[in-house]
Amino acid sequence: MLSADQRAEAADRLRDAERDRVPIPPLTSTWPDIDVVDAYEIQLLNIRRRGRPVLGHKVGLSSLVMQQMMGVDEPDYGHLLDDMALDERHSVPARKYCQPRVEVEVGFVLGADLPGAGCTEEDVLAATAALAPAIELIDSRIADWRIGLADTIADNASSAGFVLGPARVPPGAVDVRKIEATLRRNGEVVAEGRSDAVLGNPVTAVAWLARRVADFGVRLRAGNIVLPGSCTKAIDVRAGDRFQADFTGLGRVSLTFASTTSWGGVA
Ligand SMILES: C[C@H](O)CC(=O)C(=O)O
Numbered sequence: 541m542l543s544a545d546q547r548a549e550a551a552d553r554l555r556d557a558e559r560d561r562v563p564i565p566p567l568t569s570t571w572p573d574i575d576v577v578d579a580y581e582i583q584l585l586n587i588r589r590r591g592r593p594v595l596g597h598k599v600g601l602s603s604l605v606m607q608q609m610m611g612v613d614e615p616d617y618g619h620l621l622d623d624m625a626l627d628e629r630h631s632v633p634a635r636k637y638c639q640p641r642v643e644v645e646v647g648f649v650l651g652a653d654l655p656g657a658g659c660t661e662e663d664v665l666a667a668t669a670a671l672a673p674a675i676e677l678i679d680s681r682i683a684d685w686r687i688g689l690a691d692t693i694a695d696n697a698s699s700a701g702f703v704l705g706p707a708r709v710p711p712g713a714v715d716v717r718k719i720e721a722t723l724r725r726n727g728e729v730v731a732e733g734r735s736d737a738v739l740g741n742p743v744t745a746v747a748w749l750a751r752r753v754a755d756f757g758v759r760l761r762a763g764n765i766v767l768p769g770s771c772t773k774a775i776d777v778r779a780g781d782r783f784q785a786d787f788t789g790l791g792r793v794s795l796t797f798a799s800t801t802s803w804g805g806v807a
Contacts, residue, residue, distance in 0.1 A: 542571055542578045550574070551585035554695055557681035563638050564681065568688040576616075579693035580756060583618065586696065592621040595765050596650075597753065598676060600697040601689075602745045602769030603737045612689050615739070617749055618697025620765055626677065626703040631796040637679045637700055640777040642795060643770035644721045644785045646735050646742050647674035647704050650764045654746075656754025664746045667762075670708035671716065673793040675785055676767050677701035678774060702767060705785075705793030714789035717741045721771040724784045733772035742768035 542550070550567050557564045567574055567582075587594075601607055602615040626632055634640065651669025679700035682691045692698045719735040739745045745768035750760050760766065775783075780799035786792050 542574055546571055547578055547582050547585065550578075550694060551582045551589075554582070554681050555586050555589070557638070561636070561638050563683040566682050566686050566688060566691045567694055568691050574690045574694075576690060576693060579690040582694035583696050584756070587619045587621070590621060590623075592623050594619055595622055595625060596620040596767070597749055597760070597764070598697055598699050598702070598767040599745045599749050599769045600692065600699075602739050602748075605737075605773070606770075610687075610689055615745060615748060615769065616689065616693045616697050617752060618693075618699040620699065620702055620767065624699065624701045626701045626795060628703055628705065628794050631798045632677070632701070634777065634779060634797045637677070637777075638681055639685060640677055640679045640700060641774040642723070642777060642783050643676045643678055643774045644723045644731065644733065644772045645674040645676050645767045645770055646716065646719055646721075646738075646787065646790065647672040647702075648742070648746055648766040648768065649708065650760060650762055650766065652762050654750040654760040656759055657751055659747045659750035659754075661741070661743045661747050664743045664750070665711055668711045668746075671711055671714065671790060672708055673705035673785060673787045673790040674767055675703050675783060675793050675795045676770070677703075677777075677795070702765070703793055703795050704765070705791055707791040709790055716743055718788075719771070719790060720788045722786045723772055723775060724786075725775065725781050730775050731772035733770075735771050737771050738769040745769050
């Protein structure tokens with residue numbers, strides 16, 4: 541467990557790393573005693589200081605492969621703020637990010653508030669207004685993505701942005717466990733997966749999120765967006781890349797990156 545001063549120092553370092561696009565050494569190296577509660581409190585310090593409206597949340601580490609990689613048996617979460625929302629029609633100013641990657645996700649748009657403690661999959665399905673095709677832009681303010689669990693949690697679950705495609709599909713219109721996703725980079729398939737890679741069912745990830753945020757006094761509300769975790773491995777972004785993700789039953793979402801960077805990428 542860290543002191544209040546150490547948490548504030550960690551939050552400052554992450555904030556500076558994001559602002560200056562200069563990643564820092566892992567917090568887990570600098571402060572080996574950091575724990576998960578410290579990490580969520582550090583995340584919240586930076587979210588509060590940004591002062592932006594919260595549009596929703598992302599769940600990370602919700603696939604078995606990511607959990608095994610991190611040696612954890614439960615997901616984590618981060619905040620989606622209004623200034624993280626990206627637009628399919630405009631290329632992303634890639635210079636804003638340190639070491640960006642994209643992930644393919646089934647987005648949830650809530651039409652009603654969710655309960656906190658005790659939230660079930662049935663509650664999630666009843667409260668979901670629509671599913672949408674989504675790409676999450678992840679980034680790490682920790683050098684070379686050398687993240688432990690506390691590092692990524694403190695760093696807003698390594699989130700940096702997100703974009704939803706145009707479709708809004710009622711959850712009853714598709715089998716949410718069997719949505720096939722294909723990610724193309726500049727026309728070439730670079731990742732494929734299925735929605736049940738996310739905890740067996742992305743709905744399970746949303747129910748987990750509702751219960752977990754309740755530990756920190758937060759409720760998921762009508763209108764919120766939830767990204768439940770990636771159906772595929774994350775793919776590195778190169779300058780000038782155009783990504784298209786196609787989902788059975790949900791259609792397409794795309795994300796294009798500008799061809800100049802500040803991290804040395806080549807147009
Ligand atoms: C490190 C990130 O949280 C990974 C992620 O977004 C995911 O597993 O999904």
